[in-house]
Amino acid sequence: MIQGERSLSWRETGEKVDEIAAAMAATGLGAGARIAVFSPNDIDAFLAVLGIFRLGGTWVPVNARNAREANRHWLDLAGCEALFYHSSLEKEALALSACLKGSSLLICIDRDAGPNAIGDFLGTGHSPSPEPPDESDMIANIFPTGGTTGLSKAACWTLGVWETLIGTFWQCLPGDAPPVHLVAAPMTHAAGVLALCTMPGGGTNVILDRPAPGLIIDAIARHKVTHLYLPPTAVYNLLDYAGVKDGDYRSLRYLMVAAAPIAPARLREAMDIIGPVVCQCYGQAEAPMFLTFLSSRDLLEGPPRRWASCGRATLATRVEIMGDEGTILGPGQRGEIVAKGSLLIPFYLNNPEATEAARRVGWHRTGDIGHFDEAGFLTIVDRAKDIIITGGFNVYSAEVEQVLLEDPAILDCAVVGVPDQKWGEAVKAVVQLRDGMTIVESEMLGRVRDRLGPVHVPKSVEFWADLPRSPVGKVLKRAIRDTFWEGTTRAVG
Numbered sequence: 001m002i003q004g005e006r007s008l009s010w011r012e013t014g015e016k017v018d019e020i021a022a023a024m025a026a027t028g029l030g031a032g033a034r035i036a037v038f039s040p041n042d043i044d045a046f047l048a049v050l051g052i053f054r055l056g057g058t059w060v061p062v063n064a065r066n067a068r069e070a071n072r073h074w075l076d077l078a079g080c081e082a083l084f085y086h087s088s089l090e091k092e093a094l095a096l097s098a099c100l101k102g103s104s105l106l107i108c109i110d111r112d113a114g115p116n117a118i119g120d121f122l123g124t125g126h127s128p129s130p131e132p133p134d135e136s137d138m139i140a141n142i143f144p145t146g147g148t149t150g151l152s153k154a155a156c157w158t159l160g161v162w163e164t165l166i167g168t169f170w171q172c173l174p175g176d177a178p179p180v181h182l183v184a185a186p187m188t189h190a191a192g193v194l195a196l197c198t199m200p201g202g203g204t205n206v207i208l209d210r211p212a213p214g215l216i217i218d219a220i221a222r223h224k225v226t227h228l229y230l231p232p233t234a235v236y237n238l239l240d241y242a243g244v245k246d247g248d249y250r251s252l253r254y255l256m257v258a259a260a261p262i263a264p265a266r267l268r269e270a271m272d273i274i275g276p277v278v279c280q281c282y283g284q285a286e287a288p289m290f291l292t293f294l295s296s297r298d299l300l301e302g303p304p305r306r307w308a309s310c311g312r313a314t315l316a317t318r319v320e321i322m323g324d325e326g327t328i329l330g331p332g333q334r335g336e337i338v339a340k341g342s343l344l345i346p347f348y349l350n351n352p353e354a355t356e357a358a359r360r361v362g363w364h365r366t367g368d369i370g371h372f373d374e375a376g377f378l379t380i381v382d383r384a385k386d387i388i389i390t391g392g393f394n395v396y397s398a399e400v401e402q403v404l405l406e407d408p409a410i411l412d413c414a415v416v417g418v419p420d421q422k423w424g425e426a427v428k429a430v431v432q433l434r435d436g437m438t439i440v441e442s443e444m445l446g447r448v449r450d451r452l453g454p455v456h457v458p459k460s461v462e463f464w465a466d467l468p469r470s471p472v473g474k475v476l477k478r479a480i481r482d483t484f485w486e487g488t489t490r491a492v493g
Contacts, residue, residue, distance in 0.1 A: 001013060001043050001046060001204070001205050001206075001207065002043075002204065002205070002206045002207065002223065003041075003042065003043040003206070003207040003208075003209075006043060008043065008047075010202070013047065013050070016047050016051075017047060017050040017051050017054050018051075018054060018127050018128055018129055019051075019122050019123070019125070019127060020047060020048060020050075020051030020054070020118075020122065021051045021052075021054035021055040021125075021129035022125030022126055022127045022128065022129035023121050023122050023123070023124050023125040024051065024052075024055050024057070024082070024105075024125070024129075025055060025125055025129050025130055026124050026125035026126065027082075027103055027105055027124075028103060029055065029057060029081060029082060029103060029105065030055065030056065030057075030130070031055070031056035031057065031132060031133050031138075032056070032057065032058060032138070032139070033055070033057040033058065033081050033082065033102075034057070034058045034060050034078050034079050034080045034081055034142065035052045035055075035057045035058065035059065035060060035080060035081065035082045035083075035084070036060040036061070036062045036075060036078070036080040036082070036083045036084070037049055037052070037059065037060070037061060037062065037083075037084045037085075037109075037188075038062040038064065038071075038083060038084065038085040038086070038089055038092070038093055038096070039064060039084070039085060039086035039089065039109060040064050040086060040088065040089075040186075040209055040210075041183055041184075041186065041187050041191075041207050041208060041209050041210070042086055042109070042110065042207065042209070043207055044086070044109040044110050044118070045084070045086060045109055045187065046187065046192075046195070046205065046207065047109070048084040048107075048109050049061075049192070049196075053132070053140065054129060054132060055129060055130075055132060056130075056132025056133050056138070058139050058140060058141055058142060059140065059141035059142075060074075060075070060078045060080050060141065060142050061141070061143065061144075061187075061188035061189075061192065062074060062075065062083075062096075062188065063144075063186065063188045063189075063471045063472070064086075064089055064186075064188070064471075065186070065471030065472070066471050068092060068095060068096070070152075071092070071096055072096060072099055073152075074144060074152060074154075075096055075099035075100065076099050077152075077154050077349065077350070078142050078154055078349065079101050079349075080099070080100055080101065081100060081101050081102040081103050081104070081105065082100065082103060082104070082105035082106070082107070083096065083097060083100060083105070083106050083107070084107045084108075084109050084118075085106070085107070085108060085109065086108070086109055086110055087108050087109075087110050087111055090108065093106065093108075094106075107121050134159060135159065136158060136159050136160035136163065137158050137159075137160060137346070138158060138159050139156045139157070139158055140157055140158060140159050140161075140162055141157050142154045142155065142156055142157070142349055143155045143157060143285045143288075144285065145284070145285045145286065145348075153348045153349075153351055153354050154348055154349035154350070154351070155285040155286050155345045155348060155349075156345055156346060156347055156348065156349050157288065157345055158345070158346060160342060161288065161342070161343060161344070161345060162196075163342075164316045164341070164342040164343045165193070165197065165288050165289060165290065165343060166196075166197050166200060167316070168289075168290040168293075168314050168315065168316055168343065169194070169197040169198075169289070169290065170197075170200075170201065171314070171315060172279075172281070172290060172293040172295070172314065173227065173253075173254050173256070173279075175201065175226065175253065177226075178201055178202035178203055178204065179198045179201060179203040179204070179226045179227045179253075180203065180204045180206065180223055180224055180225050180226045180227065180251070181194060181195055181198045181203050181204070181205050181206070181225070181226070181227040181228070182206050182208065182216065182219055182220065182223070182225045182227070182228045183195050183205055183206065183207045183208065184208045184210075184211040184215070184216050184219075184228065184229075184230065184234070185211050185229060185230060185231060185234060185472070186471075186472055187207070189259070189472050190229055190231075190258055190259060190289065191229050193288060193289060194227070194229050194256070194289070198227065203227075204223075206219055206223045206225060211230065211234045211237070213237055213238045213240075213241035213243075213244065214241065214243065216228070216230075216238060217238075217241070217243060217244065217246075217247040220247065220248065220249060220251065220252055221247065221248040221251075224251040225251055225252060226251055226252060226253045226254065227252075227253065227254050227256070228252060228254070228255050228256065229255075229256040229257075229258065230255065230256070230257060231257070231258065231259040231260060231472065231473055231474075232257060232259070232260050232261070232262040232263070232266070233260075233412070233469075233473040233474075234473065235255075235257055235262060235266065235270055236266060236411065236412070238270075239266060239269055239270060239273065240411075240434065244273055245273055247274075249274050249275050249277070250275075252274065252275065252277050253277055254277055254279055255270065255274055255277050255278045255279070256279055256280070256281060257270075257278065257279070257280045258280060258281045258282065258283070258289065259472065259473075259474070260474055261310070261380055261398055261401075261402070262280070263401075263402050263405035263406060264307035264308045264402060264406075265405065265406040266405065267280075267299075267307055268307060271296070271299065271300075276296045276300060277296055278296055278299065279293070279294055279295050279296050279299075280293070280294040280309075280310050280311060281293050281294070281310070281311065282310035282311065282378070282380065283343075284366060285345075286344060286345050286358065286364060286366075287317070287339055287341075287343050287344045287345070287364060287366070288343065290314045290316075290317075290343065291313065291314065291317050291319055291339055291343065291366075292310050292311040292312055292313055292314060292317075292319060292378050293311045293312065293314050294306075294309055294310055294311030294312075294377070295311070298311065298312075298377070302375075302377070305373070305379075306377055308379050308402065309373075309377040309378060309379045310378055310379070310380055311377060311378065312375075312376045312377055312378065313376070313378070314343075316341050316342050316343050317339055317340070317341035317343050317344075318339065318340045318341055319337065319338070319339045319378065320337075320338050320339075320363070321333060321334070321335040321336070321337060321338070321370060321371060321372060322335050322336050322337075322338045322361065322363065322365075323335045326361050329371075330372075331371070331372050331373055331374045332371055332372075332373070332374075333371060334369060334370070334371045334381065335369065335370075335371075336365055336366065336367070336368070336369060336384060337366045337368045337369070337370045337378070337380070338361070338363035338364060338365055338366065339363060339364045339366065340363055340364065344364050367383055367384050367385065368380050368382070368383055368384065369381050369382045369383070369384055369387065369396060380398065381396040381398055381399050382396035382397055382398045382399070383398075385478075386398070386416075386477060388415075388416070388417035388425050388427055389417070389424065389425055390417065390420070390423045390424065390425045390426060390427055390455065391422075391423045391424065391455070393455045395417075395427055395455060395456050397414075397415040397416065397417075397427075397477070398415075399452060399456065400415040400427065400429070400448055400452065400456050400458070401413055401414065401415050403447055403448050403451050403452060404429060404431065404444065404447075404448065406447070407439060407444060407447070408434075408437075409433055409434055409437040409438065409439040410431055410432070410433060410434070410439065410444075411432045411433060411434045412431075412432045412467055412475060413429055413430060413431045413432065413467075414429075414430045414467060414475050414477045414480045414481075415427060415428070415429050415430075415458065416428055416430065416477060416480055416481040416484065417481065418460075418481075418484040418485070419484065419485060420459070423459075426459040426460065427456065427457065427458045427459055428458055428459065428460050428461070428462070428484065429458040429460075429461045429462070430461075430462050430463075430464055430467065430480050431461060431462070431463050431464070432463075432464055432465070432466060432467045433463060441461055444461070445457050445458060445461070467480065468480065
């Protein structure tokens with residue numbers, strides 16, 4: 001692992017990880033203990049995560065960008081007994097410590113001496129630490145389901161889920177040499193998951209404290225990075241960076257885009273600038289990362305419509321489109337995306353009602369709306385809850401957003417339904433422009449009319465300086481929509 005001028009070999013990493021696990025075991029923590037890590041991207045946080053796995057405990061990631069109330073809810077829901085934290089978050093960590101159960105262990109990962117210092121904690125155990133259990137149904141970590149529309153549910157990942165995930169990673173992203181993976185996005189989410197996936201192949205993880213375009217470009221060239229994951233918002237920031245075309249991307253084999261749909265035009269731009277290494281995957285906390293995969297080859301050799309796709313089902317999953325009556329639909333028919341397979345989590349923690357709701361048709365219901373083409377490529381058109389019903393017609397907001405995002409003046413946008421006496425709901429676009437740029441509204445709306453038809457054209461447009469976002473950069477569409485429904489007796493037209 002590498003961060004700045006600090007690096008750890010595999011041997012040094014293994015020794016440190018075992019020391020952390022042994023010290024935890026000496027406190028009485030053992031297999032199944034739920035242990036949180038609260039830190040920005042940091043090499044010591046990664047060691048703590050690996051120490052939890054070595055113990056046989058359950059890793060609970062805590063997002064450093066979340067509001068305190070959201071993290072209180074999360075720690076309480078997960079039932080955490082210990083919290084590893086970075087000194088930069090000490091005030092928040094001390095406030096959160098009241099949520100811990102049992103031993104209530106609090107450890108500062110980057111402090112050698114003093115209050116809660118890991119330096120004082122290490123050495124209290126007996127190395128090697130006890131061998132962890134390895135049953136496939138053991139809960140290895142608990143992930144939040146999102147939180148963009150409310151407080152998260154707790155998705156329980158078993159060792160069996162991890163086995164499928166890691167195997168699928170190597171099937172989709174093969175290599176003939178150990179990967180060099182750049183951890184630029186938050187390690188509490190997909191970037192940290194992919195970092196762990198690289199380890200069975202002897203991977204090196206280069207850790208950045210933030211996904212700044214200049215830092216990413218420099219790290220790729222400096223460390224000969226082969227693998228990089230970025231969410232769409234970070235891809236947009238990279239493409240808009242003044243020095244993006246001067247970067248040296250020759251070592252890069254995979255630029256993985258995931259977490260939200262990306263505008264096809266920007267995906268093409270990334271392929272043109274960075275090279276034939278851009279790929280996509282689709283998953284969610286309940287089915288991590290690889291329900292489907294779209295390779296660079298799929299994009300370059302396929303028809304133009306494939307640039308809006310998220311790929312085909314991976315080997316360990318079955319993905320279908322389901323109609324309202326629970327029937328499986330054929331190519332070209334829109335419905336809810338459902339899935340089966342060993343990639344899927346078994347349940348939500350302490351929430352049998354949500355588990356039953358997600359599985360009541362015998363499939364995992366993703367909440368996403370999509371369709372397959374004749375070749376088996378999946379296109380997502382919306383979240384089920386984001387469909388706008390206007391005058392009796394369904395408008396899929398993500399389709400409208402993709403057309404709008406083709407305009408180079410638009411940085412990001414959200415299309416929502418707003419109250420309308422005539423139509424029930426009217427289509428509205430909320431747009432964030434790039435700094436210093438303007439747009440002709442009539443031309444923007446004309447493109448939507450030409451591409452999607454008159455029903456999809458926004459009846460109104462607002463320009464906001466900034467769109468509200470989640471801690472991982474997703475646009476909070478529900479928060480935007482709620483501003484227009486405030487004071488109404490219901491939130492549908």
